[in-house]
Amino acid sequence: MKKFLKYTLAVIVGSVVSITILTLGFFIFVGILAASTSQEVTVKDNSLLVLKLDGPIVERLADDPFAQIFAEISGEAAPMGLNQILSSIKKAERDDRIKGIYLESGLVMGGHATIEEIRNALLDFKKTGKFIISFAPVYSQKSYYLASAADRIYLPPAGMLNFQGISSQHTYFKNTLEKLGVDVQVFRHGKFKSAIEPFTRTNMSDEARLQTETYVNSMWDHITQKISEVRNIAPDRLNEIANQVPMFQTDDFLLKSGLLDDLKYKDQVLNELKDSTKTDYTKDLNSIDVRQYAKAYVSDGKKGIAKNKLAIIYAEGAIDSGQDGINSEDLSRTIREARRDSSIKAVVLRINSPGGSGMGSEIIWREVKLTADTKPLIVSMSDLAASGGYYIACAADTIVAHPNTLTGSIGVFGTIPNLEGLLDKVGISTDVVNTNKFSDMPALTRPFRPEEKEIMQAYIEHFYDFFLQRCADGRQTTKAAIDEIGQGRVWSGENALEIDLVDVLGGIDTAVDIAAEKAGIADNYRIVELPEVLPPFEQLIKDLTGNASAYMKSVFFGNSEYLKYMQTIENLKESYPIQARVPYEISIN
Structure with a gap:
C-alpha cells in the first residue's frame, strides 16, 4: 500500500511539474514569437x-x-x-x-x-x-x-x-430538405430577392436569372475592356479567344x-x-x-506625426450571423467612438458584406447617420455591399464602389423552418400549452397558420418600407424611385453608378482622398485603422476559444464545397428571422 501511494504521489507530482514546464514553455514561446513579429525588417538595396x-x-x-x-x-x-x-x-x-x-x-x-x-x-x-x-x-x-x-x-x-468568361453558379437545397422532412416557410418582399431560392427551388427563377445575367455581363465587359487597354487586344477578339x-x-x-x-x-x-x-x-x-x-519602415517624406486623423473602419462579413462576421453592437461602438473623437476629422467605412440581420443593419445605420451628420463619412465598397451591406452604406456622404462590386439587393425576407416532417421520421412528437393565441409563434415544429402568415408578411412589408425610406433619405430621392431599382435586385458597381445607388467608381484610396478633401485635411493627416487589432497573445486566445470551431472545420474540410454547405445550413439555423442579405451563395469564377 505504501508503494502504491508513493508511486501515485510521484505520478501526480510529475504531472504537475510537466504541465508547469509546458505552460511556462508555451508562454516563453508566445513571448519570443510576439517579440519577433515586432522587430524591424531590413530591406536590401536592389x-x-x-x-x-x-x-x-x-x-x-x-x-x-x-x-x-x-x-x-x-x-x-x-x-x-x-x-x-x-x-x-x-x-x-x-x-x-x-x-x-x-x-x-x-x-x-x-x-x-x-x-x-x-x-x-x-x-x-x-x-x-x-x-x-x-x-x-x-x-x-x-x-x-x-x-x-x-x-x-x-x-x-x-x-x-x-x-x-464568367460563370455564376447557385446551389439549391430544396430536394435535400424535402428528403429530410424540413419545410422552409418563406416570407419576403422583392421579386428579385433570390436569397431564399436555395431553400424553395431547384433552379433559378426568371428574375434571379435576369439579375445574374445583368451583373455578370457587366463584370465581364469591364474585365475585357481593361485587359484590352493593356494588352492591345480588342474586346471582340478577347471574346473569340475565350470561346476557344x-x-x-x-x-x-x-x-x-x-x-x-x-x-x-x-x-x-x-x-x-x-x-x-x-x-x-x-x-x-x-x-x-x-x-x-509590410512591416518595413519607408519614409513618406512627411515631417513629424500629423495631428489630424482619418479613420478607416472595417466592416467585413455577414451582419449578426456568427463570430467571424459583423457584430452590430461592436461595429456601432467603433463608429460611435470615431464620431466622438475630435482628432478624427473624417471616416471611411470599408464594407465587404452580403448583409444579414435586419435589426443589426438598422442599429449600424443609426451610428453611420449620426456620424455622417457630424463629420465626412465615405463608404468604400469591396467585393460585396449588398442588402444589409447597402443598408449600412446608404446614409454616407459619398458611396465609392468598384465596377465589379456586387451591391443593391434592397429587399427583405424571413425564413422559418418547419421541422414537423423530420421529427415524424425519427419518431419524435411535441405538445404545447399556450397562454395566448400566438404564444408559440414562430413554432419550428408545425406549419404557420393563416393568421400567423398574415402577421409575418405584414412585418416583412413594414420592414421593407423602412428599408426603402432609409435608402431614399440617404440618396435624396423617393421611396418609389428606390423601389423601382430595389425589389431585392443585385447590381454590379458599374450598373449601380448608372442608377445612382453609388456615386463614384474607385477603391479605398479614392474614398480616402474624398474624405480628406471634404474634411479639409488633404495636406496633413494620418490614417488610423479601426477597430484596433488585438495584441498577438490576445489574438491567440481568441483563435483557441471563440474561433476554435471554425478552425477545426477548416482543418477537416479546408476550402471545400462541403464547408460552404455546412456554413449555409448553419446560417439558416442561427440567423435572425428577418434578413436583409444577398443570396446565400454567389459563386463567380
Missing part, C-alpha cells in the same frame, strides 16, 4: 518585392503570429490582408531599394473587386518606371486579370491559362492569342529578373516577401 498571393485575401489581417502555424497544420496557405498588400505596393513606389515586383498569383483567392483593387495599385506602381514581371504555372481567370497589369506575363511550357477555351489549347495558341509574352521556365524568369536588377547570375536575387515588407 531588391524585388515578391507578391505571392497564394492564400485567402481578407480586408484586414489581425496581428496573429500563429496564423502561419495553423495554416501549415491545415495544409492551407495563410490569409493575407488587402490593407497590407496595398500599403506594401504603395511603399514600394517610393522605396529606392525596391527595383520591381515579381508577381506569382496563379490561383489568387479573392473576390473580383479585391483583385481590381490590387491591380489598380500595380498599375500605379508601374507609373514610377519600375517593372512588374508575372509568372505562374497555372493562371485562374481572376489571376490572369491581375497579371495583366504586369509588363510581362510568362507561363511555362504546358502550363494552363483559364480565360473563358485557352486552358485546353496548345502553347502555340496561347502565344498567338497575345495573352502571354512568352513561355518560360522559372529558372529563365529568374535570370530575366537578374538582368532587370543587374544581378550576377551566380548570385541570389535580393528579394522580400510582401508579408515581411
Whole structure:
C-alpha cells in the first residue's frame, strides 16, 4: 500500500511539474514569437518585392503570429490582408531599394473587386518606371486579370491559362430538405430577392436569372475592356479567344492569342529578373516577401506625426450571423467612438458584406447617420455591399464602389423552418400549452397558420418600407424611385453608378482622398485603422476559444464545397428571422 501511494504521489507530482514546464514553455514561446513579429525588417538595396498571393485575401489581417502555424497544420496557405498588400505596393513606389515586383498569383483567392483593387495599385506602381514581371504555372481567370497589369506575363511550357468568361453558379437545397422532412416557410418582399431560392427551388427563377445575367455581363465587359487597354487586344477578339477555351489549347495558341509574352521556365524568369536588377547570375536575387515588407519602415517624406486623423473602419462579413462576421453592437461602438473623437476629422467605412440581420443593419445605420451628420463619412465598397451591406452604406456622404462590386439587393425576407416532417421520421412528437393565441409563434415544429402568415408578411412589408425610406433619405430621392431599382435586385458597381445607388467608381484610396478633401485635411493627416487589432497573445486566445470551431472545420474540410454547405445550413439555423442579405451563395469564377 505504501508503494502504491508513493508511486501515485510521484505520478501526480510529475504531472504537475510537466504541465508547469509546458505552460511556462508555451508562454516563453508566445513571448519570443510576439517579440519577433515586432522587430524591424531590413530591406536590401536592389531588391524585388515578391507578391505571392497564394492564400485567402481578407480586408484586414489581425496581428496573429500563429496564423502561419495553423495554416501549415491545415495544409492551407495563410490569409493575407488587402490593407497590407496595398500599403506594401504603395511603399514600394517610393522605396529606392525596391527595383520591381515579381508577381506569382496563379490561383489568387479573392473576390473580383479585391483583385481590381490590387491591380489598380500595380498599375500605379508601374507609373514610377519600375517593372512588374508575372509568372505562374497555372493562371485562374481572376489571376490572369491581375497579371495583366504586369509588363510581362510568362507561363511555362504546358502550363494552363483559364480565360473563358464568367460563370455564376447557385446551389439549391430544396430536394435535400424535402428528403429530410424540413419545410422552409418563406416570407419576403422583392421579386428579385433570390436569397431564399436555395431553400424553395431547384433552379433559378426568371428574375434571379435576369439579375445574374445583368451583373455578370457587366463584370465581364469591364474585365475585357481593361485587359484590352493593356494588352492591345480588342474586346471582340478577347471574346473569340475565350470561346476557344485557352486552358485546353496548345502553347502555340496561347502565344498567338497575345495573352502571354512568352513561355518560360522559372529558372529563365529568374535570370530575366537578374538582368532587370543587374544581378550576377551566380548570385541570389535580393528579394522580400510582401508579408515581411509590410512591416518595413519607408519614409513618406512627411515631417513629424500629423495631428489630424482619418479613420478607416472595417466592416467585413455577414451582419449578426456568427463570430467571424459583423457584430452590430461592436461595429456601432467603433463608429460611435470615431464620431466622438475630435482628432478624427473624417471616416471611411470599408464594407465587404452580403448583409444579414435586419435589426443589426438598422442599429449600424443609426451610428453611420449620426456620424455622417457630424463629420465626412465615405463608404468604400469591396467585393460585396449588398442588402444589409447597402443598408449600412446608404446614409454616407459619398458611396465609392468598384465596377465589379456586387451591391443593391434592397429587399427583405424571413425564413422559418418547419421541422414537423423530420421529427415524424425519427419518431419524435411535441405538445404545447399556450397562454395566448400566438404564444408559440414562430413554432419550428408545425406549419404557420393563416393568421400567423398574415402577421409575418405584414412585418416583412413594414420592414421593407423602412428599408426603402432609409435608402431614399440617404440618396435624396423617393421611396418609389428606390423601389423601382430595389425589389431585392443585385447590381454590379458599374450598373449601380448608372442608377445612382453609388456615386463614384474607385477603391479605398479614392474614398480616402474624398474624405480628406471634404474634411479639409488633404495636406496633413494620418490614417488610423479601426477597430484596433488585438495584441498577438490576445489574438491567440481568441483563435483557441471563440474561433476554435471554425478552425477545426477548416482543418477537416479546408476550402471545400462541403464547408460552404455546412456554413449555409448553419446560417439558416442561427440567423435572425428577418434578413436583409444577398443570396446565400454567389459563386463567380
